[in-house]
Amino acid sequence: MSTSHRRRAALDADPGDPDPALADPGAAADHRTLPRRRGRALEQAILEAALAELAESGYARLTVERVAERAKAGKASVYRRWPGRIELVLDAVYHAAPDLAEPPDTGTLRGDLLALLRGAARSLAGPVGEALRGLMSEVAGDASLMARMRDHSQGASRRAMLEIARRAASRGEIARAELPPRRFEVGQAMLRQQFLLHGLPIPDRAVVEIVDDVLLPLFHA
Numbered sequence: 001m002s003t004s005h006r007r008r009a010a011l012d013a014d015p016g017d018p019d020p021a022l023a024d025p026g027a028a029a030d031h032r033t034l035p036r037r038r039g040r041a042l043e044q045a046i047l048e049a050a051l052a053e054l055a056e057s058g059y060a061r062l063t064v065e066r067v068a069e070r071a072k073a074g075k076a077s078v079y080r081r082w083p084g085r086i087e088l089v090l091d092a093v094y095h096a097a098p099d100l101a102e103p104p105d106t107g108t109l110r111g112d113l114l115a116l117l118r119g120a121a122r123s124l125a126g127p128v129g130e131a132l133r134g135l136m137s138e139v140a141g142d143a144s145l146m147a148r149m150r151d152h153s154q155g156a157s158r159r160a161m162l163e164i165a166r167r168a169a170s171r172g173e174i175a176r177a178e179l180p181p182r183r184f185e186v187g188q189a190m191l192r193q194q195f196l197l198h199g200l201p202i203p204d205r206a207v208v209e210i211v212d213d214v215l216l217p218l219f220h221a
Contacts, residue, residue: 037073045071046078050092054127059134064088086138086145093131098123103160109168109219113211116160117187121202124195133196157188165219174219183218190214 037045049071053062064085068075082088104115124132139145161184162177169177190210194202 042073042077043081046073046081046088047092047095049073050088051096051127054089054092054130059089059130062089086135086142089131089135090145090148093128093135096123096126096128097156100156100160103163105167107171109164109171109173110211110216112164112167113187113215114207116164117191117207117210118204120157120188120191121195121204121207124191124202125200129195129200132192136196158184161185161187168219179219186218187211187215 046067049067050062052070053067057066062085064078064082065075067088068078071078078088082091098119100116104112104119106112106115123129135149139149158181165174165177165179165184168174187210191202191207194206194210
């Protein structure tokens with residue numbers, strides 16, 4: 001085995017999960033007691049465990065130890081992938097957030113904008129919202145982590161808005177899709193402000209007002 005392959009095997013393995021036969025000879029026949037997972041399967045289990053902890057206990061009480069226990073993984077397996085709680089929760093948020101690679105296509109600009117923001121509002125009502133509220137207060141002093149949050153959230157939503165604008169332009173609903181970049185950030189920014197200042201649930205009328213009173217005029221301007 002080459003050096004690179006040995007390194008990859010060491011990363012993918014879960015040394016924190018002991019061999020069930022060594023931990024309990026009677027459990028040797030039941031490999032499900034402490035599953036040995038590798039690579040993406042292990043990361044998926046840890047991220048899902050982090051989301052479950054967020055939903056059950058909230059961000060303030062979430063610890064790497066509790067996540068590892070819920071995922072049935074060793075703490076070393078978590079720390080090898082994420083230096084600490086902030087990085088783990090950031091990735092859990094991105095893992096759970098709606099996939100904006102293909103934004104909603106309802107056939108109209110207004111319908112697409114409503115569907116996109118309603119999906120974001122639903123996401124904020126779950127573990128993602130709990131995580132974001134805690135993260136925004138904790139990463140405020142860390143420029144690199146704040147930039148990572150900003151780049152991911154703005155980048156994904158901006159791309160989704162651009163695709164919606166392209167579709168609207170092709171249907172003749174707006175004159176062109178090449179709008180000033182700031183206009184693509186307004187909707188999600190206003191939704192986050194509603195969430196942070198007024199809490200949950202985000203009323204649907206707020207989403208409709210953002211679309212009808214702000215976004216549609218901006219897209220048509």
